[in-house]
Every structure is written in structure tokens, then in C-alpha cells.
Amino acid sequence: MSAATSICAVAVDVALLTVRDQRLHLLLVEPDDPVLAGLLALPGRRVRDDEGLDDAAHRALGELAGLQAPDAHLEQLRTYGEVSRDPRARVVSVAYLALTPTARAAPTHPGAGFLDVAALDAPGAPRLAYDHGRIVPDAIERARAKLEYTALATAFVTEPFTLAELRGVYEAVWGVALDPANFRRKVMGAAGFVLPVSGTAPPGRGGGRPARRYRRGPAQRLHPPMLRPER
Amino acid sequence: MSAATSICAVAVDVALLTVRDQRLHLLLVEPDDPVLAGLLALPGRRVRDDEGLDDAAHRALGELAGLQAPDAHLEQLRTYGEVSRDPRARVVSVAYLALTPTARAAPTHPGAGFLDVAALDAPGAPRLAYDHGRIVPDAIERARAKLEYTALATAFVTEPFTLAELRGVYEAVWGVALDPANFRRKVMGAAGFVLPVSGTAPPGRGGGRPARRYRRGPAQRLHPPMLRPER
């Protein structure tokens, strides 16, 4: 097996999700290559010889979304390596899933912007470059699934937060309406999910009782899990 | 971003699991490189320019374990890309998880053999090459987790099988003892998990009532899931 038959390039592509206006949004950028004009793509970077995969993903997030490491949750999603996924050259792409609160999600890179993920399935949706149309559904499904059995939902909100804000995350990511009382019972029943802090959040313009504030608890896994309805 | 800073080699490593003697076993091989003498490694291959990642994993499984595509379940696990994971060169490795029934697991490659995974944690355990000591626990945990909410356990048995054989898979992979009656109730309650076939399996030498035979059902996901005890 000679080296000539096994050299190829490795890239990272990051699917950055956030919740805006009660809806799940995804960061997309315009590719640099003029051949791909009119298409949108996930922010990505080639992996350099002297950096690990996670480092490259953090670099892509910093250069293309203006986010530093502590501002976003980042985890590896899956690797896509079909021979012809990039028509220009053989490139294996390690996809990452990133989550960030809305307040920190302010892309400054030209051509970058957040798109409602519901608009990706609708007719007239923007076309995605490479095989990113396959990566995006995988990333969304991973996020939806991990909300069930991990405390990942807190990565979408800033501390301190109310249970209504946390519930809004679940509703936006899953695309369902949840009963506030049952949601509260399940969150409080999951040991170490959230911890109460003093003070309350003022109600919105419509009124309502002030909500208590919480911060992230030490739990990584949720016991019992927060299962999606309609299984 | 010049090409010179982003070229590296891509490999696949396969963690092939099977159940032997009521215990979970892992296929390990002796690396070709004499520098790594005395260490064991997961079977792996460089990815060629003209093959996809899944194709390379299938090829590794065929060349190093003698298994063809329909004989084993194969799925991507995770990609490991630390800069110094291979001291000889920068190699990014896409790890795969493979499951196969015992009857089909007969490695003919010299230096290849199945090892009880419990022996990997015990003192005096064989050392693993590269970062395979990190890949193996990830593979085992993935298998343990997927038994909970998918029908993957049937990949460890040949059809037709009895519920005792299926229960033996869960007990070997999870390392726990399960109540036969409760196990049966949960399996039969998961729609489409297993389907009955005619006939019975003869009892073992100790006697006992003959067990009914089953084959795989159409279900991919289990509803409700088969949860591990002691959560």
C-alpha cells in the first residue's frame, strides 16, 4: 500500500445551532470558491498538519462565527468521506455540532447568517454545497436526541435562565409544544440538571407571575431522561 | 490555505465485537510494523483515493477478519485525529464499530484473535498501539448504549435464535444478569423486535423446556426501549 494511493485532505465542517425567535437556526456561509456561487455551506476549514480535529473545529468557529471556545458547546458529529462529495478533490470532512446561546451568536463574517432550519425543508429552500444537505439533518437529529438524555439544552441559554426559557429551547429544537407544569416536574426531577439561584425574572409585557432563575447543574446525563412526545 | 499545510493520511480502524462463551470479545491483530512489536491493535487499513470510508471499513473487515458485508453489522463510531496519535506520521483515523455472531467470527489472518474485553481492564492486560486504548472503550460503550434503544442485539446471533440466546447477548454486553421472565416480556412488548418462527430449539445437556425460535423483526428502534438496570 503506497502512500500515493492513500493521501487525501481532511476538513472540518461545523453545524452551529442556536435558538432565535423561538425557532432553531443554523449558521450558513457563502463558500469562497466562485464555482459554488449561489450555494450555501456550513462553515469549514482544512485541518492543518499541526492541529487536532477539535482544534480545527474551534478555529473554524472562531474565524467564521466569531465564537471562542467557552462561548459554545462543540462536539464531533460524524465523518463524511464519499469519494465524490467534493467535486474538486478528494476531501474527507469531519463534521461537528456546535450549540450557542442566541446572545452570543452574532456572526461578523461577510456572507454568514443564521437560517431557520424549518426553511431548509420548505420549497424554495437554499441549496447547500457539497454533501452538506446530508450533514445538516444529521446534526439536527443529534441535537434533538441529546436533549433527551443529556443536559445539553442549557448550552442554548445564558445564565441565569428561567424554566420558561429552557422550555423554549426544547420546544424550538423539537418543534413541539410542551406542558409547562409537566416540563417543570421533569426538569426538577432530573438530579443535578438545574440549580436554583436567588431572584426572579420580570414578566413579559403580557404580565404573568415572575419566574424563578436557575443555573446549570453538575449533571451531564439526565436521570430520568426528558423524552420527546409521540413515540 | 495552501495544500501543503493540510495534507494528511486517513485510515479506518474497526472494533469488531462478538459474544463468545457468554462474554463480549474484541478482535485484535498484531500490527505489521515491527516498531510496534508486542502491542495489539484494532484491524485497520489506509483509505484509498478511490474508495469511501465505509468501503475501506468493509475491506479491512474482509482482509483482516474474513468477514463479508452481510456477515456483520458495521457503523461509523467516531474519528480520532490528535496530532501525535500515530508517532510515525500524521494519520486521522475513522473508527468503526462492527458486530457479528460468534459462528461467523473465525479470523484466519495470522496474529489475529478475539480477546475478552474484561481482560482489557484487568492487570496484565495487553497494551494497545496508537490511541486504540481510547477507541475501544468508546466502541464498547456505543454497543452497550445501542442495545438499549435499537434492535442491534440481533446482530450478535444467527437466525433462528431463542430468547435465551438473545438474553445472553444482553447479559454479555452489559455484564449483568437479567431476569428471564422480565426480559421476555420486554422483548415481546417491543413491536417488531423479533418474530416467532415454527419449531423449537432442543434443550441443553442440563435439560429444561425447549425454547421457541425467533427471527429478526422489521423494527430498527425499540419502543419501549430495553433499559440497562441500575441507573
Next chain:
DNA sequence: CCGAGTTATGGTCGAGGTGACCCCAACTGC
């Protein structure tokens, strides 16, 4: 100031899943 609307929080109740446990069926070996 008052009452309607709104939101947060708390509680109840029945349906269904779970583990612990018991019993019977059907086989082997002595």
C-alpha cells in the same frame, strides 16, 4: 382601584412500564 388576561408553580389522577417474585410446562439424567 378592580377585574380580566397571562404566566409560573403546584397538585391530582389514570394509563402504562418496571422489577421482584411465584407458578406451571417440558425437557434431561439418575
Next chain:
DNA sequence: GCAGTTGGGGTCACCTCGACCATAACTCGG
């Protein structure tokens, strides 16, 4: 025939869940 073993079916207490109701605490219009 009898003891031992394994498969298959059932019972029961406990827990979690969704659906639903009740109360608390605030805003807003009059």
C-alpha cells in the same frame, strides 16, 4: 418415577408520564 433445569406466563407494588385542574403573582385597560 423423581429431582433438577430451563422456558413461558402471570401477579403485584412502585414509578413515571401525560392530561388536567387549581392557585399565585404579575400586567393592563378601564
